[in-house]
Amino acid sequence: MQVSLREPKIVMKLSRLGSFHQSKLSFLRSFLNEFKDWKYNKDLFDLNDRGYGVAVYSFSKDKKTYSLVCFANELKDEDRSDRVIATKWDAAFTLYDGIPSKLDIDRLSQNVPKQEVGRLSYKELTLSRANRSVRAFNYVVECLSNGKQPDTKVLSKVGYLYRTTAVYGSGKFGLADRFRIKNRDEINGPFRLEMMLVYLVRQFTFDQVNHIAKNKNPKDAVELDLDICRNLGIGNSTGLGMAPFIVNHPTLLNNWILSREIALKKIREIEKVSEEEFKIFYKCLTKSLKNISTWNTDSEYQKKKIENLINDLQKLINYLKDNISKSNLYIFDKLYNWAEENLTEEGIEYLVSIMMEPYNKITDPLISQMSSDEDSSFNIPVDRTINDLREIIEHNYSDILKIDFSKNENNKKFWFISKNKEEPRIGDRFEDRGSELEQPTAIARDIKKLYETIFTLKNSLKIGSFLGQSNDLRHIVRRVFITEKYPYSEIQDNTIGSKLIPIDMLRLKLSFFGAVNFDPRSDKWLRICMFQGAPLPNELNSFNQYWIYK
Amino acid sequence: MRSYSEIDTIIKRSTKAKGFSWGVAEEIGKNIRQLELFGLPGVKNINQYFKIFSDDKFENCQSFKKNNKPQNYYCPIKLGLSFFDQSISIQELIDVEIEKVAYPLIFLPFISRSSEITGKRIFLKIDKKEFLLNFNLSIYSNYLSSEVVEKADVIKIQFLENKNNFSEDDWKELTNLSENIFVEETEELKQKTAGAGLSDND
Numbered sequence: 236m237q238v239s240l241r242e243p244k245i246v247m248k249l250s251r252l253g254s255f256h257q258s259k260l261s262f263l264r265s266f267l268n269e270f271k272d273w274k275y276n277k278d279l280f281d282l283n284d285r286g287y288g289v290a291v292y293s294f295s296k297d298k299k300t301y302s303l304v305c306f307a308n309e310l311k312d313e314d315r316s317d318r319v320i321a322t323k324w325d326a327a328f329t330l331y332d333g334i335p336s337k338l339d340i341d342r343l344s345q346n347v348p349k350q351e352v353g354r355l356s357y358k359e360l361t362l363s364r365a366n367r368s369v370r371a372f373n374y375v376v377e378c379l380s381n382g383k384q385p386d387t388k389v390l391s392k393v394g395y396l397y398r399t400t401a402v403y404g405s406g407k408f409g410l411a412d413r414f415r416i417k418n419r420d421e422i423n424g425p426f427r428l429e430m431m432l433v434y435l436v437r438q439f440t441f442d443q444v445n446h447i448a449k450n451k452n453p454k455d456a457v458e459l460d461l462d463i464c465r466n467l468g469i470g471n472s473t474g475l476g477m478a479p480f481i482v483n484h485p486t487l488l489n490n491w492i493l494s495r496e497i498a499l500k501k502i503r504e505i506e507k508v509s510e511e512e513f514k515i516f517y518k519c520l521t522k523s524l525k526n527i528s529t530w531n532t533d534s535e536y537q538k539k540k541i542e543n544l545i546n547d548l549q550k551l552i553n554y555l556k557d558n559i560s561k562s563n564l565y566i567f568d569k570l571y572n573w574a575e576e577n578l579t580e581e582g583i584e585y586l587v588s589i590m591m592e593p594y595n596k597i598t599d600p601l602i603s604q605m606s607s608d609e610d611s612s613f614n615i616p617v618d619r620t621i622n623d624l625r626e627i628i629e630h631n632y633s634d635i636l637k638i639d640f641s642k643n644e645n646n647k648k649f650w651f652i653s654k655n656k657e658e659p660r661i662g663d664r665f666e667d668r669g670s671e672l673e674q675p676t677a678i679a680r681d682i683k684k685l686y687e688t689i690f691t692l693k694n695s696l697k698i699g700s701f702l703g704q705s706n707d708l709r710h711i712v713r714r715v716f717i718t719e720k721y722p723y724s725e726i727q728d729n730t731i732g733s734k735l736i737p738i739d740m741l742r743l744k745l746s747f748f749g750a751v752n753f754d755p756r757s758d759k760w761l762r763i764c765m766f767q768g769a770p771l772p773n774e775l776n777s778f779n780q781y782w783i784y785k
Numbered sequence: 786m787r788s789y790s791e792i793d794t795i796i797k798r799s800t801k802a803k804g805f806s807w808g809v810a811e812e813i814g815k816n817i818r819q820l821e822l823f824g825l826p827g828v829k830n831i832n833q834y835f836k837i838f839s840d841d842k843f844e845n846c847q848s849f850k851k852n853n854k855p856q857n858y859y860c861p862i863k864l865g866l867s868f869f870d871q872s873i874s875i876q877e878l879i880d881v882e883i884e885k886v887a888y889p890l891i892f893l894p895f896i897s898r899s900s901e902i903t904g905k906r907i908f909l910k911i912d913k914k915e916f917l918l919n920f921n922l923s924i925y926s927n928y929l930s931s932e933v934v935e936k937a938d939v940i941k942i943q944f945l946e947n948k949n950n951f952s953e954d955d956w957k958e959l960t961n962l963s964e965n966i967f968v969e970e971t972e973e974l975k976q977k978t979a980g981a982g983l984s985d986n987d
Binding site for chain 2: 356357405406407408409410411412413414610613614615617618675698699700702703706707708709710711712713
């Protein structure tokens, strides 16, 4: 049986993308699999009694080494902020390419804690900073120093000891450009080095909390229980910065979504699901119910989504009990079709994620296809014609063409970059100043404008000649031709409409990272957790790959 | 050191800030990054050009002939875009001469990319500076300065036919040499080692 890939017009709607969940294709899970046979080491741990100082952790294999250099600093409570506009953090980190010398560490100590205003070199690969979760960190220190383990119920409300507030890579602030490292097999997957940084930071938070507790009460202090460590991840606060990213990297976005869609298609095409495969799927599904029930949020929007998801999963389990037997053929296709009819988008996309769990043979080959050489699709095919351009627009953007941009509600927002922090923001076109400096993120509006511009032009006119008169539309012509080869490269929605919920865009990216516990703090930023339940670094050579459904 | 990614971003934004469209800004960001990667002074040249640039000061060339001459000076960005967009048809001219181009190194990456999309090497001469542009993969040049080049009196562009730059004798000699790794065929070897039958008609 042949199953078609899902239509981009369905998958690429923001409400659908904002319902995506982590899966086997997520970057943090593929990172753990890739580095499971690398040697982990704590190379340096030079912290004072209060936990401030330098630490270095590494992964090495053959002659390659990646080292996380950590700088823990004293930070007054009033200086602690998750906003990207902060200038001081509890700790700052960089991932160094190789083994850093003392000179390197001295140089990095002058720059890494400064983050965006420091300078890195091509020897550094990623950069980040993090703040303590005050409620969790101090509580754990207190417990451990008194010889007790912390109450897991208290910790489960937070889920981590530290929250990162940004993770940078790919040439930012002088870091190594992607081209310098792109041919390394071990990082042949998106954001792999960012994942490594976050993962090693997690271990640093455990070592630091143990160290402080021990120094506070050397006689009675105990170390944090390893089971508790495993159930703690790293938090992350994410704002609008991620939203333009997915618009500005269309081929990368395509490769992420396409991999997911190919996996879904292949799984739906499986005629006979083995008992063992179904058992894995069912176990992940039932454990999910318990797992999702522990997600904490004050956001009414997210509470509703979680409620929908729990209802959906319960319905799904009931449906399975009543309607699916071992003898059924094409079980997953039947399930998916039922889900489309009976579940919310949250439930459908959750099902897509867990259907991948038994199928390493399907997901593993896709992981290496999730990166992108963006330069290869940059040139506009200038020898194509207006007729070609028009046909692609009509085929790939038919829903977009229905939007009436003369209505204020469809044109209400604009994306811009703040001057003081160079961070993306979203404003109201009719209330806020700055719309004349709008970023090229209003793809739907510009597509419509392009379509109207070419409507009366001769079919045979070459794109090269058209651009000579219409360079203001050059960016959008490029995108249209990209969608011809990369069908999932474009969000099929209006990113400047009054109904836009920016966190849908963030959620899409974060789900591919492998984040869980989505906790929106507004419609523009949210907190999440990464690596919660993941094996510890010295357990990587043998771990349960379904750890996320603990 | 500034990374190439930072160069791309800053040039894109500054190009937009000078009044060019986002699509053009994307092109210039990539071009200047490419120049710097090839070891040519892209950032320095574009910075100087933006200091004197105004939209009405420089000209564009909408349609290319064998010889192209502006009233004033050509803008290297507009000229470059025009050339790149029409390069598929311009290659038919084989030799193109363009006079009076401002900041010609900014024009160069457009020609390098034209070499990629036309699939032909391009020989570019900016006054006395010579560049062989190889499919946007490399640039061979007699110009190693990192200085700003404010103007070119004459730019000559030649699309080179796809042909080898070695003789048939060179090829034959190397082919003969390469055959020394083969085993001489005998009737016995044919019988025992060929695998298929000896007759094509069975």
